[in-house]
Amino acid sequence: MSEIDRIEIEKFLNEELLPSVERPAQYIGGEYNSVCKDWDNADVRMAFLFPDTYELGMSHMGMRILYEAAAVTDGVLLERSFAPLADMEAKMRALKLPLFTWESHHAVKDFDVIGFTLQYEMSYTNILNMLDLSGLNVLASEREEDAPLVIAGGPCAFNPEPLADFIDLFVIGDGEEMNIELLQCVARVKKAGGTKSDILREAMKIEGVYVPSFYNVSYNADGTIAGIEAQNGAPAVVKRRIVKDMDKAVFPTKCILPNVKAVHDRMMLEIMRGCTRGCRFCQAGIIYRPTRERSPELLLQQAIEMEKNTGYDELGLLSLSSADYNNIAWLTDALNENLNPSGVSLSLPSLRIDAFSLSLAEKVQKVRKSGLTFAPEAGSQKMRNVINKGINEEEIIRTVAAAVARGWTSVKLYFMIGLPFETDEDIIAIAELCRKVLREAKGAKPDYVTKPISISLGVSTFVPKCNTPFQWCGQIPKEEIRRRQMLLRDHIKPIRGLKLSCHDSATSYLEAAFATGDRRLGKALYLAWQKGCKFDGWTEHFRFDLWQEAFSESGLSLEWYANREKSLDEILPWSHISCGVSQKWLKNEWKKAGEEALTLDCRNHGCNGCGVCQSLGCENDFKTKLPLKDEI
Amino acid sequence: MTVWRIKFSIKGRLCYLSHLDMLTVWERALRRGNIPVLYSQGFNPHMLISFGPAHAVGVEGEGEYMDIDTMQGLKEENWFAFNSCLPEGIKIFSARELEQGTPSLMQAVNIADYSLRLSEFDKTAAEKAIADFFAADEVMFERKSPKGNKLMNFRPAIKAMEIRDDNILFVRIWMTNKGTPRPFEVARLIVPEARVLGCCRDALLIENAAGELSLP
Ligand code: SF4
Ligand code: SF4
Numbered sequence: 063m064s065e066i067d068r069i070e071i072e073k074f075l076n077e078e079l080l081p082s083v084e085r086p087a088q089y090i091g092g093e094y095n096s097v098c099k100d101w102d103n104a105d106v107r108m109a110f111l112f113p114d115t116y117e118l119g120m121s122h123m124g125m126r127i128l129y130e131a132a133a134v135t136d137g138v139l140l141e142r143s144f145a146p147l148a149d150m151e152a153k154m155r156a157l158k159l160p161l162f163t164w165e166s167h168h169a170v171k172d173f174d175v176i177g178f179t180l181q182y183e184m185s186y187t188n189i190l191n192m193l194d195l196s197g198l199n200v201l202a203s204e205r206e207e208d209a210p211l212v213i214a215g216g217p218c219a220f221n222p223e224p225l226a227d228f229i230d231l232f233v234i235g236d237g238e239e240m241n242i243e244l245l246q247c248v249a250r251v252k253k254a255g256g257t258k259s260d261i262l263r264e265a266m267k268i269e270g271v272y273v274p275s276f277y278n279v280s281y282n283a284d285g286t287i288a289g290i291e292a293q294n295g296a297p298a299v300v301k302r303r304i305v306k307d308m309d310k311a312v313f314p315t316k317c318i319l320p321n322v323k324a325v326h327d328r329m330m331l332e333i334m335r336g337c338t339r340g341c342r343f344c345q346a347g348i349i350y351r352p353t354r355e356r357s358p359e360l361l362l363q364q365a366i367e368m369e370k371n372t373g374y375d376e377l378g379l380l381s382l383s384s385a386d387y388n389n390i391a392w393l394t395d396a397l398n399e400n401l402n403p404s405g406v407s408l409s410l411p412s413l414r415i416d417a418f419s420l421s422l423a424e425k426v427q428k429v430r431k432s433g434l435t436f437a438p439e440a441g442s443q444k445m446r447n448v449i450n451k452g453i454n455e456e457e458i459i460r461t462v463a464a465a466v467a468r469g470w471t472s473v474k475l476y477f478m479i480g481l482p483f484e485t486d487e488d489i490i491a492i493a494e495l496c497r498k499v500l501r502e503a504k505g506a507k508p509d510y511v512t513k514p515i516s517i518s519l520g521v522s523t524f525v526p527k528c529n530t531p532f533q534w535c536g537q538i539p540k541e542e543i544r545r546r547q548m549l550l551r552d553h554i555k556p557i558r559g560l561k562l563s564c565h566d567s568a569t570s571y572l573e574a575a576f577a578t579g580d581r582r583l584g585k586a587l588y589l590a591w592q593k594g595c596k597f598d599g600w601t602e603h604f605r606f607d608l609w610q611e612a613f614s615e616s617g618l619s620l621e622w623y624a625n626r627e628k629s630l631d632e633i634l635p636w637s638h639i640s641c642g643v644s645q646k647w648l649k650n651e652w653k654k655a656g657e658e659a660l661t662l663d664c665r666n667h668g669c670n671g672c673g674v675c676q677s678l679g680c681e682n683d684f685k686t687k688l689p690l691k692d693e694i
Numbered sequence: 695m696t697v698w699r700i701k702f703s704i705k706g707r708l709c710y711l712s713h714l715d716m717l718t719v720w721e722r723a724l725r726r727g728n729i730p731v732l733y734s735q736g737f738n739p740h741m742l743i744s745f746g747p748a749h750a751v752g753v754e755g756e757g758e759y760m761d762i763d764t765m766q767g768l769k770e771e772n773w774f775a776f777n778s779c780l781p782e783g784i785k786i787f788s789a790r791e792l793e794q795g796t797p798s799l800m801q802a803v804n805i806a807d808y809s810l811r812l813s814e815f816d817k818t819a820a821e822k823a824i825a826d827f828f829a830a831d832e833v834m835f836e837r838k839s840p841k842g843n844k845l846m847n848f849r850p851a852i853k854a855m856e857i858r859d860d861n862i863l864f865v866r867i868w869m870t871n872k873g874t875p876r877p878f879e880v881a882r883l884i885v886p887e888a889r890v891l892g893c894c895r896d897a898l899l900i901e902n903a904a905g906e907l908s909l910p
Contacts, residue, residue, distance in 0.1 A: 077891055080710055081752050087715055090707035094719075094781040319722060319781075321708075322715055373722030373779075402725065405739070 066160060068167045074159050075167065083150045087321045088116040091164030094319040095371065097133045098141075098165045105137035106249035108175040108241075109163050109210075113188035114599070116144040120318070121326035123380060124179055124216065124237065130314035131238045138245050141165035141173075145188050145597070151195065161196040170196040174248055176210045177241070178229070180218035183576035184569060184599035189214070190228060190591040200588065202230050202275065207257045211248060215241070219272075220302075220349050221528040221636040224576050226274035227584035231262060233270055234639055235302030235349075236335075238312055240270045266296050270303025272639060279581060279635075285622065287580060287633040302349070302641045306680045308335060308356045315367040319374075328376035328409070329368045331361055333393070337382035338664045338682065340672075341439070342450045342655050343481065345527035346382055349641045351674040352682040353665060358389035362396045369401055377401070378409045385410070385419040386665065392688045394425050411435075415453055415461045424468060434465050437476040441492030447658040448483050450651075455495060462499045462517075463506040471513040473503070479546050480524040480538045480570075483656065489546050492519070493553035500559050518561040521550065523570035527577050528636045529643055531651035536625040537574035543567040568606040569598070575623035580635035583623065585616040644673030695732060697792040698762045699799075699910065700773065704755040708783035713748045719781060720760070727779035729772070730765040746799035746898055746910065747806065747869060750876060754894040759799050759910050761792065803869070803910055805853065805899040808877040810863040815888035817857055823884045824855050835875070835883055848875045848883065855884070868901070 080086040092098075101107070110128060112119030119125060125142070132140030141163035146154060154161070160169045170176055176196070178189050190200045193212065199205045202212065214225060215233035222232040233240050244265055251261045266273045276296035280288040292298045305311045313332070320327060336353040337346065365377060377397065381387060397408060408426035413419040415436045423434060438458050440446045446453065462473055477492050496519060503515050523543050526535045538546075547564045554562045576583060589612035597603035613620045628634065630649055647670075654661060664670050665682065675681050704716075711719065721741050724731050733739040742763035749755055773789035780786070796802075827833055833849045851874060854866040865880050881890050899907045 076707075077889075080707065081890070085712075086710040086751065087712065090710050092707060092782065094722075319719075321711060323718070370726065373725035373727075375721075375725065405733075 066158075066169055068162070068169075071159065071162045071167045071169065074157055078157060079150065079153055079159075083153060084147065085322060088144075089146070089150065089164075090321055091167070093164075093321050095316045096142075096165055096318045097129070099133075099139040101139065101166060101168065104139035106175070106245045106252070107139045107141075107168075107173045108132065108177055108245055109141055109143055109168075109170045109173040111143045111161075111170065111176060111178050111189075111192055112145070113178055113185040113192060114145055114181075114597070115147065116320070117322060117324050119144045120320040120324035122179065122181070123330050123332060124181075126314040126317050126330070127238050127312065127332075128177075128241055129318070130316070131242055131312045132245070133316075134312060135242050135245075137249065138242060140245075141168070143170055143192075145192055146195075151191075154195065161192055171198060171210065173210050174252065175245060176212050178212075178214040178216075180214050180216035180222075180225075182599060183218055183224075183573045184604075186225065186576065186587055187591045187595045187598055189225070190588065191596045193228065194591075200228055200591070202228055205230075207259070209258070211258060211261055213244070217345065217349060218577075220345070220639060220641055221577060221579075222272065222274065222639065223279075223581040223635045224579050224583040224587060226581040227588070229274065230258070231265055232272040232274065233303070234272055234300055235270045235641070236305040236311075237303075239305060240268065240303045243268050244271060263294060266294075269301065272300040274581070277638060281582075286628075287635060287637075290633065290638045292638070299638050299640050301678065302639075304642075304678050304680055305335070306354065307683070308332075308354045309360055313356075313364055315364050316371045317368065319372060326378065327374075328378050329365065329372060329374045330378045330380050331365055331368070332356070332380045333361055333384065333387050333390075334381045336682075337386070339383060339386075339452070340450050340651075340661050340663060340670075342448070342531040342651055343439075343478065343524060343527070345530050348529045348643050348672070348674075350382065351642070351672065352680060353386075354680075354683045355387060355389075355685045357685050358393045358396070358688060361393055362400060365397055366400055369406060375402070375405060376407050376409065378411065381412065383412050383414065385414045385416075385422055388684050388687050390422060391425075391690055394422060395691060398425070415458050417461065417464065420461055420465055420468070423465070433472040433474065434470050435474040435476065436461070438495070439476065439478050440481065440488065441477065441490075441495045442488045444658055445481060445484060445488045445491070447660060448655045449478075449481060450655070450661055452660055452662075455498070458495065459499050459502050463502040466503040466511075466515060467506040467508060469508065469511060471507075471511060472516045472518070474518045474520060475499070476520045476522070478522050478524050479550065480543055482524075482532060482535045484546075486546075486549060489549050490553050492521075492550060493557065496554070496560055497557050500557065504559070515559060516561065517559060518563070519554065520563055520565075521547070522565040523567055525570050525573045525577055528634065529641050529648070531648050531655055533578065533634065533648065534628040534630060534652065536627040537571065539621070539625050540567050540571050543570070566601060566604070569601075569604060571620070571624050572598070572606075572609060574625075575620055578628075578635070579623045582618060586612045586618050586620075589615050640677065642674035642677035644671070644677070647672045696764055696766055696768065697796075698764060698768065698773070698789050699792050699796075700760050700762060700786055701788045702755075702758050702760070702784060702786045704749075704758060704784055706754070706783040708781065709749070709754045710752055712751060713745070717743065717745070719784070723776075723779045723781070723784075724762075727776040729762075729768070729776060732763040732765065744798060744800070746803050749895055750878070750893075752893065753808070753877065754892070756894055757787075757897045757909075758895070759803070759898060761799060799898075799910055802900050803898045805866060805868055805897075805901050805907065807864070807866050807896040807899070808880075809858070809894050809896055810865070810877055810881045810890050811892040811894075812861050812863055812881065812885060812888040813891055814861075815885045817860060820857055820863070820885045824857070827852070827855065827884065833883070835879060837873075837879065844873075846873050846875070848880070851875050852880065855880070864896075
């Protein structure tokens with residue numbers, strides 16, 4: 063692609079693209095509160111690429127945080143870019159117009175650093191496509207020394223191996239401090255005349271930075287890993303970066319207002335990071351440990367500022383388990399009292415299934431009882447014990463019935479199938495549980511409610527993830543998933559008032575391969591992208607047939623990657639990346655799962671030895687409970 | 695309660711916002727600016743704002759209007775100060791309190807002036823096309839849409855048309871409920887070889903029965 067400057071890009075945008083593409087407003091940039099620093103005066107410039115649509119990207123909390131961290135740091139310029147939709151991409155390619163940023167419309171290729179966030183495996187082909195659309199070689203080894211440094215971070219970076227061929231450097235763990243340190247390191251090395259290899263050698267000294275090309279992976283004849291060897295003085299194990307004190311971490315109160323409605327278009331207040339409930343399938347519950355709360359007074363102040371800066375009328379309280387936040391009742395009261403009286407509505411995702419959570423939901427959805435979502439995850443008590451979800455049937459039924467009694471009419475319940483140790487009885491138990499829930503709910507419906515009760519089930523397929531007690535499991539074969547979905551469908555069908563939606567099994571199959579696979583998968587990913595795969599997370603774009611071709615041409619077996627059970631003593635592809643959790647503890651949890659034994663939450667029951675706090679030198683950080691108004 | 699009629703402009707890329715997204719922009723700005731806007735009653739209260747006739751996506755506006763219901767006590771200066779809360783590209787020029795019984799913008803406004811900036815074209819041919827247009831009693835145009843094409847007579851709805859400054863097509867369109875020509879369509883009819891590089895709605899007007907024009 064020939065050199066093109068921002069003036070030309072803007073001319074193309076104004077005259078050719080915006081008048082002719084669908085929903086042009088998503089590409090115009092210059093949103094309210096967006097920050098456009100002086101290009102020439104910056105020490106280092108980073109393009110933050112969200113490998114999905116604008117509407118999704120603008121809903122992403124992590125981007126807001128990194129954006130703010132850069133905005134408040136002198137010399138650091140950070141701009142955003144998103145994956146263009148198919149019509150826009152086709153026109154850009156026809157005009158030979160490279161991917162550009164939303165702020166200043168510079169070509170992404172002209173930045174020092176290009177960073178991707180890895181939120182879900184199914185966005186990987188978009189990463190390759192966006193690199194290509196930027197005019198860069200997708201393979202790290204083929205990019206020139208003066209090409210931008212390509213980095214990636216986010217939850218999927220805990221097993222970065224499938225992307226090792228394409229990404230120069232990964233940032234593992236909390237990004238707000240690390241990203242700035244890395245950018246300043248890039249500025250320093252470049253100023254001293256260093257090249258990309260110099261940057262990599264310097265950057266690997268930053269805690270949390272992983273340079274995949276510095277590790278040599280060898281394999282056994284059976285395909286498993288024989289060894290992972292660090293070179294160039296790189297650390298044998300890269301430890302995740304952690305922010306210990308959330309009160310000191312940057313927080314965006316001047317968030318960008320998207321020009322088209324984003325999926326989550328509201329203020330977001332991160333009330334705490336981490337969850338220690340220890341559900342055994344859950345990766346977030348391990349990789350964000352321990353729990354670090356923000357002070358309630360600080361949160362209140364941040365919310366007030368955010369409202370002033372944005373004019374939003376909705377505020378989401380974000381965390382993995384909001385009802386666990388020590389001062390959640392105080393905070394919701396204080397927010398209701400202090401935010402705009404003409405109505406800021408609060409939303410509390412990720413609620414537990416209990417009376418306390420329900421009373422919270424009631425506090426925040428006073429007028430509009432829009433809907434409640436709970437995640438029992440499994441139908442039988444046995445399975446709930448296997449996954450360490452410490453709730454029982456009675457609680458689930460009682461909570462839903464109580465919700466209906468208080469006026470809610472639509473409740474969504476999330477379940478997972480394909481979990482280890484699951485039998486047909488456990489599947490049928492999901493239907494049975496829902497039948498009981500529905501019966502009690504109907505009985506609890508007050509007279510003044512005229513709408514019929516609707517209970518919907520969202521059923522996803524279990525995907526084994528690294529750094530969980532289930533990381534050694536294979537996913538059950540695709541056909542078996544379908545059979546279990548059918549079995550569930552057959553038992554749900556006769557129950558009137560229940561709606562069932564199942565997640566596509568082919569997508570979860572690929573997800574399993576990429577979530578727990580090694581760097582050889584890069585070949586299949588590359589071929590799939592070349593065949594035209596992109597936006598794989600969107601059902602209408604997902605082409606499983608092309609993925610199958612890609613796997614067979616690369617000589618890799620998708621079944622081997624997705625369905626094989628790993629042995630407890632083999633070297634796992636991510637064993638040189640540590641989130642702090644001890645492998646011994648994970649193995650013990652895996653054993654306890656088989657025994658249907660529970661492990662209690664360290665929030666209330668003392669440390670159970672997962673190893674994270676010792677390894678990273680941190681601890682659970684809870685804030686003292688403030689008295690509620692009506693208690694004083 | 696007071697109803698304010700606000701005159702404002704939309705310039706630059708913000709003109710690509712859909713009607714709904716534009717409404718969101720105003721609602722958030724009004725909240726940021728602490729303008730005491732009144733809300734509708736009911737389960738889903740919304741701000742009492744009404745725009746004039748919607749503009750097509752991609753059309754800038756020099757003289758747009760909207761009516762906003764507020765609590766008593768605001769002054770015109772408050773609206774000028776409020777400009778600092780609006781995103782770049784939107785600017786308020788004037789604000790006045792409406793007398794009771796003033797017809798709504800949608801009822802009153804029936805004329806819109808547009809300027810279309812065009813790529814190179816043959817000026818003489820275009821001027822001839824304009825003369826031919828006004829000489830005819832009927833000029834049919836086929837509007838294409840995914841739902842099927844529709845044949846429309848553009849002649850009665852176009853009040854004036856001329857070439858200005860060599861590259862601007864000016865057109866005054868009468869808005870009727872029998873189908874209003876779109877500025878881009880008029881350009882295609884008169885100068886089919888030219889590309890539209892930009893389009894601006896210069897003014898919204900009210901024409902009374904006697905044919906006299908006034909501002910809303
Ligand atoms: S409650 Fe369970 S599923 Fe939810 S974040 Fe915590 S560990 Fe994960
Ligand atoms: S080390 Fe102990 S206290 Fe820390 S997160 Fe793990 S179980 Fe909880």
